Amino acid sequence: MNRYDVIIIGSGLGSLLCGFILSKEGFSVCILEKHSSTGGCLQSFERGGNSFDTGIHYIGSMLPGQTLHSYWKYFGLSGMLDLERMNEGCFDMISLDGADYPLAQGFDNFADSLANSFPGSGNFLKHYVTALKETVAAFPLYNFELTDSQTKTTWMSTNAWEFLSSMAGSDPGNRRLLEVLSGNNFLYAGRKAYTPWHQYALINHSFISSAWRLKHGSRQIAQSLINSIISQGGKVLTKKEVRKISSLKNKFQVETSSNEMFVAGRIIAGIHPQSAIGLLEPAMVKKSFRSRIMSMDNTVSSFGLYLGLKPGSFPYLENNLYYHCGTDVWAASEFKAGQWPGTYFLYTPASSRQGGNSSSVCIMSYMGFDEVKRWEHTMTGRRGPDYIAFRNERAEKLLQMVERKFPGIRSSTDTMEISTPLTWRDFTGTPEGSMYGIRKESGNYLRTMLLPHTKIPGFYFTGQNLNMHGAPGVTIGAIMTCSEILGLDYLFNKIRNAQ
Numbered sequence: 435m436n437r438y439d440v441i442i443i444g445s446g447l448g449s450l451l452c453g454f455i456l457s458k459e460g461f462s463v464c465i466l467e468k469h470s471s472t473g474g475c476l477q478s479f480e481r482g483g484n485s486f487d488t489g490i491h492y493i494g495s496m497l498p499g500q501t502l503h504s505y506w507k508y509f510g511l512s513g514m515l516d517l518e519r520m521n522e523g524c525f526d527m528i529s530l531d532g533a534d535y536p537l538a539q540g541f542d543n544f545a546d547s548l549a550n551s552f553p554g555s556g557n558f559l560k561h562y563v564t565a566l567k568e569t570v571a572a573f574p575l576y577n578f579e580l581t582d583s584q585t586k587t588t589w590m591s592t593n594a595w596e597f598l599s600s601m602a603g604s605d606p607g608n609r610r611l612l613e614v615l616s617g618n619n620f621l622y623a624g625r626k627a628y629t630p631w632h633q634y635a636l637i638n639h640s641f642i643s644s645a646w647r648l649k650h651g652s653r654q655i656a657q658s659l660i661n662s663i664i665s666q667g668g669k670v671l672t673k674k675e676v677r678k679i680s681s682l683k684n685k686f687q688v689e690t691s692s693n694e695m696f697v698a699g700r701i702i703a704g705i706h707p708q709s710a711i712g713l714l715e716p717a718m719v720k721k722s723f724r725s726r727i728m729s730m731d732n733t734v735s736s737f738g739l740y741l742g743l744k745p746g747s748f749p750y751l752e753n754n755l756y757y758h759c760g761t762d763v764w765a766a767s768e769f770k771a772g773q774w775p776g777t778y779f780l781y782t783p784a785s786s787r788q789g790g791n792s793s794s795v796c797i798m799s800y801m802g803f804d805e806v807k808r809w810e811h812t813m814t815g816r817r818g819p820d821y822i823a824f825r826n827e828r829a830e831k832l833l834q835m836v837e838r839k840f841p842g843i844r845s846s847t848d849t850m851e852i853s854t855p856l857t858w859r860d861f862t863g864t865p866e867g868s869m870y871g872i873r874k875e876s877g878n879y880l881r882t883m884l885l886p887h888t889k890i891p892g893f894y895f896t897g898q899n900l901n902m903h904g905a906p907g908v909t910i911g912a913i914m915t916c917s918e919i920l921g922l923d924y925l926f927n928k929i930r931n932a933q
């Protein structure tokens with residue numbers, strides 16, 4: 435009964451996209467999800483009548499002909515999703531040291547509006563936009579093309595901070611502009627020492643191309659993909675936590691925590707690779723491969739506030755806000771207790787819009803796992819009073835900082851939900867609640883690069899750790915994974931023919 439061609443572990447975006455492709459291609463596919471709800475970071479949750487997204491707050495490049503739109507057409511998502519275009523003159527507001535700088539959609543708009551705030555920066559902005567475009571051109575799949583490029587690895591080994599610094603030179607205006615251009619670095623957990631330029635460029639290029647919110651939340655992406663997978667003959671099962679994978683006569687035997695057995699010829703792990711390796715029988719994994727995967731560092735985690743607001747008390751913002759109280763935005767992810775939070779990301783969900791007001795707001799900041807390590811062996815709802823006191827104290831600190839920009843937000847709050855790195859760890863199964871999984875490093879790009887195939891025949895990776903995090907990164911990653919089974923030319927032509 436429980437025999438399939440392919441078992442996919444986890445039901446995050448990468449897993450669902452692989453499930454879609456392979457079930458469409460006639461493979462019998464079964465997706466096993468440990469939680470009672472599907473979607474991983476695509477999940478939305480309800481509190482006090484408001485809906486909050488967990489891990490996809492906005493998406494880029496969704497105009498017809500743009501990258502994500504082209505891929506998601508094949509997946510039946512492009513025409514189906516109810517999207518709200520963010521403010522074209524400002525999709526991200528960067529608030530730096532008390533001054534606000536809008537990032538506009540469209541490359542000319544983007545450069546022109548920043549040139550207004552930074553007179554004399556025209557050359558820097560021209561170089562910057564050209565560099566974004568050249569970088570994307572070097573990654574054919576991001577251009578919806580197949581031909582491979584030679585310059586890809588150069589961009590992967592280029593450090594984002596150093597490259598931006600070399601473009602900015604020593605002019606003080608350009609140095610401040612550099613910080614503004616990196617002001618949304620919560621999107622990639624930017625660190626001076628590590629962030630590769632290609633990661634910076636691919637993400638920023640996508641949002642400058644066009645930026646969108648999901649009117650009914652990110653869960654509609656998961657729901658649409660699941661409906662398609664089921665109608666194509668696949669299965670998506672919840673409350674099936676994969677606990678162990680062993681080999682069985684050239685096949686894989688998968689055991690869940692409730693002792694159910696599944697058998698498949700291929701496995702795709704849409705979960706963190708360090709968790710995936712831990713599921714495999716030790717004899718199946720070469721020591722060198724295990725230690726390479728286990729030695730990879732992860733990106734930082736986050737602390738989040740999900741506020742339900744009194745009617746008419748807070749404006750609906752057609753842009754996100756990235757607020758920094760200092761000027762070194764690249765240091766923000768390393769802030770600890772005394773300096774914390776230093777920075778936050780704030781947005782009003784599209785589903786919360788009530789005319790010009792919003793019924794809810796979501797605020798996030800960085801937080802390292804070491805801050806909550808002492809409660810690492812506790813479970814949700816049973817972490818104890820000292821954890822609750824810690825959480826509330828941090829919520830208060832964050833709200834005090836938000837009050838500087840939005841006075842009265844605390845008195846406008848009706849309901850408050852708080853997430854910490856422990857929430858993320860337990861929610862996604864990612865080590866230490868890391869936001870974007872394995873940290874890609876420009877100085878070590880080969881060591882921190884994960885390929886879809888592994889040294890175990892028939893065992894593959896997908897999801898945000900593979901190619902890159904975020905909607906386009908995970909989508910291209912899923913295509914890379916399924917290409918290992920179907921062939922890239924074959925699959926790409928199918929996707930192209932869907933246009």
Ligand SMILES: Cc1cc2nc3c(=O)[nH]c(=O)nc-3n(C[C@H](O)[C@H](O)[C@H](O)COP(=O)(O)OP(=O)(O)OC[C@H]3O[C@@H](n4cnc5c(N)ncnc54)[C@H](O)[C@@H]3O)c2cc1C
Binds near residue numbers: 448474676904908
């Ligand atoms: C705070 C935050 C904000 C973000 N904002 C954006 C944004 O605005 N735009 C954007 O494009 N991207 C954003 N991202 C990134 C994006 O959400 C992720 O890159 C992407 O959704 C990850 O998908 P995934 O396929 O790797 O799986 P995940 O979403 O990580 O899902 C993994 C799934 O596997 C399940 N699982 C784990 N272990 C097991 C097991 N043993 N057995 C069975 N199931 C298991 C988990 O329960 C989970 O459902 C954000 C991420 C975070 C954390």
